[in-house]
Amino acid sequence: MAFSPDDVARIAHLARIEIEPCDSERTLAQLTGIFGLIEQMQAVDTRGVEPMAHARDVTLRLREDAVTEPDQRAAFQAIAPQVEAGLYLVPKVIE
Amino acid sequence: MLNFTIRQLGAELAARRVSSVEVAQYFLARANTLGKTLNAFITLDEEKTLARARAADAMLARAGKDGNEAGPLTGVPIAHKDIFCAKGWRTTCGSQMLDNFIAPYDAHVIERFDAAGMVPLGKTNMDEFAMGSSNETSFYGPVRNPWNTETVPGGSSGGSAAAVAARIAPAATGTDTGGSIRQPAALSGVCGLKPTYGVCSRYGMIAFASSLDQAGPFARSAEDLALLLNAMAGFDARDSTSLERAPEDYARDLDKSIAGLRIGLPKEFFADAGGVAPDVARAVEAAIAEFRRLGATVVEVSLPNMHLSVPVYYVLAPAEASSNLSRFDGVRYGYRAPEYSDLLDMYKKTRAQGFGAEVRRRILIGTYVLSHGYYDAYYLQAQKLRRLIANDFIEAFKQCDVILGPTSPTTAFRIGEKSADPVQMYLSDIYTIAVNLAGLPGMSIPCGFDGRGLPVGLQIIGDYFAESRMLNAAHQYQQATDWHTRVPPEVKA
Numbered sequence: 088m089a090f091s092p093d094d095v096a097r098i099a100h101l102a103r104i105e106i107e108p109c110d111s112e113r114t115l116a117q118l119t120g121i122f123g124l125i126e127q128m129q130a131v132d133t134r135g136v137e138p139m140a141h142a143r144d145v146t147l148r149l150r151e152d153a154v155t156e157p158d159q160r161a162a163f164q165a166i167a168p169q170v171e172a173g174l175y176l177v178p179k180v181i182e
Numbered sequence: 183m184l185n186f187t188i189r190q191l192g193a194e195l196a197a198r199r200v201s202s203v204e205v206a207q208y209f210l211a212r213a214n215t216l217g218k219t220l221n222a223f224i225t226l227d228e229e230k231t232l233a234r235a236r237a238a239d240a241m242l243a244r245a246g247k248d249g250n251e252a253g254p255l256t257g258v259p260i261a262h263k264d265i266f267c268a269k270g271w272r273t274t275c276g277s278q279m280l281d282n283f284i285a286p287y288d289a290h291v292i293e294r295f296d297a298a299g300m301v302p303l304g305k306t307n308m309d310e311f312a313m314g315s316s317n318e319t320s321f322y323g324p325v326r327n328p329w330n331t332e333t334v335p336g337g338s339s340g341g342s343a344a345a346v347a348a349r350i351a352p353a354a355t356g357t358d359t360g361g362s363i364r365q366p367a368a369l370s371g372v373c374g375l376k377p378t379y380g381v382c383s384r385y386g387m388i389a390f391a392s393s394l395d396q397a398g399p400f401a402r403s404a405e406d407l408a409l410l411l412n413a414m415a416g417f418d419a420r421d422s423t424s425l426e427r428a429p430e431d432y433a434r435d436l437d438k439s440i441a442g443l444r445i446g447l448p449k450e451f452f453a454d455a456g457g458v459a460p461d462v463a464r465a466v467e468a469a470i471a472e473f474r475r476l477g478a479t480v481v482e483v484s485l486p487n488m489h490l491s492v493p494v495y496y497v498l499a500p501a502e503a504s505s506n507l508s509r510f511d512g513v514r515y516g517y518r519a520p521e522y523s524d525l526l527d528m529y530k531k532t533r534a535q536g537f538g539a540e541v542r543r544r545i546l547i548g549t550y551v552l553s554h555g556y557y558d559a560y561y562l563q564a565q566k567l568r569r570l571i572a573n574d575f576i577e578a579f580k581q582c583d584v585i586l587g588p589t590s591p592t593t594a595f596r597i598g599e600k601s602a603d604p605v606q607m608y609l610s611d612i613y614t615i616a617v618n619l620a621g622l623p624g625m626s627i628p629c630g631f632d633g634r635g636l637p638v639g640l641q642i643i644g645d646y647f648a649e650s651r652m653l654n655a656a657h658q659y660q661q662a663t664d665w666h667t668r669v670p671p672e673v674k675a
Contacts, residue, residue, distance in 0.1 A: 095546075102504060102549040103511070104542055105530035117543060118550075120605050125493045128563050131570075138565035139572060141393050142379035142621020143646075147422055162286045168518035175513050178525045 090115050090122070183208055184349050185669065188258055188406040191352055195242055195257040202242065202257030206235035206301050209259050212350045213304055216673065220326045220348060222341040224264045225272045226304040231259070234301045241299050254409055256299030261351035263342050264305040265312055266397075267386040268292045271302075275388045276310040276320040276338075279510050279517045279536035289386025290418040291355060291397050298413040303351050306341030310538045311507065312362055312390045314338050315610045318601050319540040326597070327370060328670040329636050333594035336366030339400070343370035346400045348673045353410055354400040359390050360495050361589075361614025363398045364626040368589035368639020371628045373656070373666060374400045375407045378646050379621035380425035383418030391502035392423075394495075394618040403666055404627060404656035408433035411649065427647075435654035441477030443655060445470065446582030448485045451613060459592045465630030465638035466588050469659065473586070476658055483578040483585065487570045491616035492608055494571065497551050497564035498619075503541075504548025510536065543604065572620040579645040584655055588613055589626040589639035613641060623649050627656050628665040635671075 095115050099106045106114060160173060169176040183205065186194065194200045210228055217223050238257035245252035267273050267285035269292075274280045288296070295302070309319040317325040317340025325340040327333040328348035335344040339356030343366035346354050356363040358376035367374030375398045382397040389395060399410035411432045418424045447470065452463070474480060512518035512532030519531035537545070551560035578585060590610060600607045617624040622643055629640035640659075644652040660666050 094550075098546050098550045098553070101553060102545050103508075103526070103529040103533055104537070104545060105527075105534040107534075114543070114546070117604055118546065120603075121496060121543075121547060121608075124605050124608065125496055125560065127493045128490060128497070128567055129559070131487075131490065131563075131567060133563060133566035133570070136566040136569050138562055139569035140565060141423070142572075142619075143423070143425065145380070145423060145425070148419070150419070159286065163514070166282070166284055166286065166515045168512060168515075177513055178522065178528055180525050 090118050185667070186352065187403055188352050188401060188409055189254065191258050192254040192256070196245070196252060198242065202235040202238040202301060203232060205257060206231050206259055206303070209303055209351060213345070216348055217345065217350050220328060220331070220344050221323050222307055222325055222345045222348070222350060223261070223304045224274055224276070224307050224322050224341070227271065230271065231301060231303055238299045238301055253298050255413055257301060258353065259301045259303040259351055260295055261303045261306050261342060261345045261354040262292065263308055263339050263354070263356050265308060265357050265388045266292050266355060267388070268302060268305070271305060273305065273388070274321070275312070276308040276322065277537065277541070278321045281321065281517065283516055287386060290383035290420065291414055292386065294413050294416060300413070306339070306345055306354060308341055309338035310541050311388070311503070312338040312357055312359055313503070313540050313544055315361065315365055315607055316595070316600065317341065317366070318597065319538055321538060324597050327594045328673055329371060330594065330634070331672070333596055333636065334369065336369030336590070336594065338362040340366050342400050343367055343372055343374065346370070346372045346402060347670060349669065352401070353406065355397060356400055357387060357395055357397050358618065359394045359499060360618050361611040363400065364589050364614050364624055364639070364641060365611060367400060367626040368637070369594040371637030371668065371670070372400055372402055373404060373407055373625065373627045374398065375411065375625040375649070376617070376623060377411065377415060377649055378623045380423050381415045381649070383416070383421040383424045385418050385420040389506040391499040392506060393502060394499060396618070404653045404660055405433065405436055407625070408436060408653045430650065432650050432653055435650045436657040438654050439477065440473070440655055440658045443473070443478040443584065444582040445473055445478050445480050446483035446578050446585040447480060448483050448488065448578065448585060448587060450485050450488045451587035457591050458588055459632070461632035462588050462590070462592060462638050466586070466640055469629040469640045470586055472659060472662060473655070476662060481581050483581055485574040485578060485616065487567065487574050488616050490567050491571055491619055492612055494564045494567045494619060495615045496547065496608060497560050498568065500544040500548030501552050501561055502548070504545045504552065507541070507545055512536070540604070568619045571616050575616070575620045575622060584648070584652055585643040587641050589641040590614070593632045593634070593636035593638060617643055622646060623652060625652055625656060627660070628668070630665055
């Protein structure tokens, strides 16, 4: 697996993580090393194998569509970076 | 008090020969001195701890009167890995991202230990978001191994393992996604157990890789692990993968003979290519010989796909992590970058600054393997191989009751020795990861020392829900040997 600097930039954008240009090369080298390990998987023929998403085959439970939680907005917003009038504040997204 | 087991400590408390406040003060004093040297804790809060100890004393005083009951754990202190939300406690997950996060609710595991009357001693240091095998990725700095402070305690539950090893806490909680309970237990010379996936609720446990994460206890003996698991396990509707099973007493089989126990030895664990250090191999072989003396029989089994478990894990765990950690965006809680130009820039700078290098790396891996055009080649292929790895265990357990082997290929390594090379670090979990992929229970107990006096861990892997049988095997071994009672030379009363 050969990564290019463009690949790293694309993945970092998708992940919403800024990468400084000075870190790009090191990140590239580390990802290349890790994918060298991961590529071992490609040698195995897995045709017909059922993918395993979970350790146990469990059926998700259903419950009554009823309110189970009390309102804790004040408690939750007490630890938020920026709130006003019960709303979380973020930079303006619509001009 | 230093070397009391939990059972002994519980008995002293129940007999009122010592108060819970006295016990808490004794261990808090150790946490404030030795705990600081080892950097085992992220948060200590004496006031909260002592308040809970006073409540436990009140419970013990009322025990037997008016239907009040104290249990075997009432008043016994326990240190919690800082991945568990505990209401009112700072809960950082070892990350700058959550440096200022005060949990507004309790994890189910915390509720269970609170209900059992255990006294929270503090929040232990850990690899950031549980991503690491050495406790070096913590925002709060590495934890030091009590057996040699130049070496790592293992990770990610390194603070919990070090605290129990150094007799700073008689018990601790941990979580295990790829070995994060068993590997630090091995490297720190204590006992640790990862239950079958779904036995302990993940509610309030900060998520890393949800299909692999499982909580479990640390202690100094198998018997103590059983008592802790009794309190910890149980159905919880708030975790969609919590299993609805009748409660069981995990201590019920401790005293049974293990004559006739069939021990499976996977040839892949003992092959030269596995890279087991000679001292580790010697200690594990001596432990197997002890089990045979106790009447167990040995059969060779095979896990032919085990060598794929590390690559499979480093696709699946980062994929799940990249999704789970997308919630850390600087909007609702946690860190927010001080300067940014717009919303996208706020996300990117917040996440670049708030996460450490290893967490960023794993998010990038996960994002890539889930991205358009690569999903089938990586994520789907890894899920198929996960099936093959799990099937290997199902076949093996047709021939044996438990599987034994090393927990880690080496004993504790030096701080800094592997931190520059992620791949070398990842390979130190070669024996533990497959167990998480299959969802099986696994544990590590001390079984000797290397030439430098560093502890070696023996891994015991069981079939689904075979915890009581594993604990039985471990307890019988610990009745015949004394490795688990050894105290690090630096650790004094």
